[in-house]
Amino acid sequence: MKDKSRSMEQEINNVLVHHDMMLKEIQEKRKQASQFDTSAAEKILKSRGYDLPQRKDSVAPLNKRRVVVVRPWNEILEEADKFVVGECEIESIFTEEELQQNKEAVRLMNEEFNQIHHLDKVDVAIGALAGMVGAAVDILMVGIPEKTPEGLKAGPLSNYIRDYFDRKFPEEEMQKLANSKESKVPFDAQDNRHTTIRVEGLSAYYHRLLQLGHDPVLGFVFGVADILTGRMTTIDKTGKVVSQVMENYADRKETEIFRALAKQIAHFKSDVTTSMGLPAPFMSMFNLLQFGNIGEYDQTIAEIVQGMYYEGYDFIHFCSMSIPTMLVEVIVRMGYAFKRINEGHAIKDSIPVSLNREKHPKLATMLFLGHSAATAVNAGKVAFTENPMAINYAQWIAFTKYSYSQLKCNVIKLRISSLSHQQIFIMSVGEIFIFLHSKKTDCFLTKKRLY
Numbered sequence: 471m472k473d474k475s476r477s478m479e480q481e482i483n484n485v486l487v488h489h490d491m492m493l494k495e496i497q498e499k500r501k502q503a504s505q506f507d508t509s510a511a512e513k514i515l516k517s518r519g520y521d522l523p524q525r526k527d528s529v530a531p532l533n534k535r536r537v538v539v540v541r542p543w544n545e546i547l548e549e550a551d552k553f554v555v556g557e558c559e560i561e562s563i564f565t566e567e568e569l570q571q572n573k574e575a576v577r578l579m580n581e582e583f584n585q586i587h588h589l590d591k592v593d594v595a596i597g598a599l600a601g602m603v604g605a606a607v608d609i610l611m612v613g614i615p616e617k618t619p620e621g622l623k624a625g626p627l628s629n630y631i632r633d634y635f636d637r638k639f640p641e642e643e644m645q646k647l648a649n650s651k652e653s654k655v656p657f658d659a660q661d662n663r664h665t666t667i668r669v670e671g672l673s674a675y676y677h678r679l680l681q682l683g684h685d686p687v688l689g690f691v692f693g694v695a696d697i698l699t700g701r702m703t704t705i706d707k708t709g710k711v712v713s714q715v716m717e718n719y720a721d722r723k724e725t726e727i728f729r730a731l732a733k734q735i736a737h738f739k740s741d742v743t744t745s746m747g748l749p750a751p752f753m754s755m756f757n758l759l760q761f762g763n764i765g766e767y768d769q770t771i772a773e774i775v776q777g778m779y780y781e782g783y784d785f786i787h788f789c790s791m792s793i794p795t796m797l798v799e800v801i802v803r804m805g806y807a808f809k810r811i812n813e814g815h816a817i818k819d820s821i822p823v824s825l826n827r828e829k830h831p832k833l834a835t836m837l838f839l840g841h842s843a844a845t846a847v848n849a850g851k852v853a854f855t856e857n858p859m860a861i862n863y864a865q866w867i868a869f870t871k872y873s874y875s876q877l878k879c880n881v882i883k884l885r886i887s888s889l890s891h892q893q894i895f896i897m898s899v900g901e902i903f904i905f906l907h908s909k910k911t912d913c914f915l916t917k918k919r920l921y
Contacts, residue, residue: 481547483558488550490563589835596805597836601843604798604865608844609851612790614859615782621745622782628790635786639743648740655737656719657683657693657702664718671707671776678741679749679779680704680757686785687751689734697723697730705757709772742785749779750788750863765856774858783859792864798840799868806833838872845869 495514561569613625623629647653658681659665660674671680678684682703683693692703700723703713724730742748759771803822810820822833848862
């Protein structure tokens with residue numbers, strides 16, 4: 471009977487100790503015989519309850535051989551309990567020399583891991599410098615958008631980007647495009663006059679923030695789907711998700727996906743430079759965050775974001791904020807490449823464009839360091855100004871991405887440093903025992919050799 475109080479690890483230990491005892495007994499018999507007697511091994515196995523197959527002179531063809539049926543784990547465990555009493559420690563099957571070898575194997579793996587991932591002073595300096603440069607550009611050149619009689623103004627870099635968009639998409643041409651049929655979409659209602667389900671907050675100021683079709687990323691999914699179905703999908707100011715058919719805009723539907731995609735792009739183009747332009751990517755999703763008591767007015771996160779959009783925190787400003795973030799990437803990657811080449815690595819092995827952390831583990835850690843420094847400065851900027859408009863949205867997205875990657879790396883390192891004697895021993899002799907367990911089937915013990 472299986473003891474429910476025992477852990478799976480203890481069960482495994484008992485089975486391994488039992489198998490070790492059985493192998494040692496066979497080896498002892500072999501040493502005692504001048505010529506190895508297979509009957510002695512057969513007697514030992516039979517005494518343990520094994521039903522051995524009958525001997526055959528000829529070997530059956532491969533395609534006619536019997537398939538080996540793996541025994542249920544409970545049966546293997548029950549057999550082990552007959553010969554092993556009490557709880558066993560896996561260390562008992564090792565000699566002192568083997569235990570020391572296991573410890574040395576762990577030390578060598580940790581040392582190898584650290585050599586690959588450990589940053590030296592130059593690596594740290596590159597990451598820190600990149601973070602400081604990105605933060606300085608964000609503070610001095612991007613700035614915080616403000617409404618002025620001449621329109622939205624921020625730092626010099628941000629103003630340059632906004633002027634570039636105005637030159638690239640002239641107001642007269644965009645007005646013509648907005649009035650043309652090729653850019654008219656069914657989800658572009660500016661108020662509730664043509665809705666069947668009321669959308670709280672739907673107005674000329676906020677409709678692009680509430681409609682998922684106007685999101686620069688989500689719009690390619692929800693916007694295209696709305697054009698094909700004649701619907702409008704929104705998340706209103708109270709966080710309520712509404713998808714409704716727009717009967718009054720039925721003539722704006724498209725039946726072909728490529729036409730719908732072309733119309734979506736044309737609509738983006740017509741809206742990007744308007745006074746209440748496109749929101750930053752995924753900004754519409756913040757309408758779901760109906761919690762928090764922020765500031766002197768105890769506003770929710772959704773209300774804070776809605777206010778930021780009203781004050782000019784739009785897609786063009788997001789593009790401006792992305793430049794400091796890209797600078798961090800460029801400085802870290804270029805510094806990494808020059809350092810690798812200087813250390814004697816081949817140019818093709820030093821090109822820092824791969825997203826594969828296993829190929830460039832140091833690069834990923836340096837990027838994490840650089841974005842962490844830039845994000846920390848931005849957090850200080852927000853705390854000092856007490857203005858949510860100072861948040862660098864693009865920088866926080868990059869920091870979140872690299873933080874997740876770094877966390878995974880640290881978990882792997884922790885697993886390597888905590889390998890048990892059992893795991894190291896199995897790896898050292900070239901055998902792995904895989905234990906499968908599920909609610910629908912018993913546990914099975916299978917064995918795989920690595921060569």
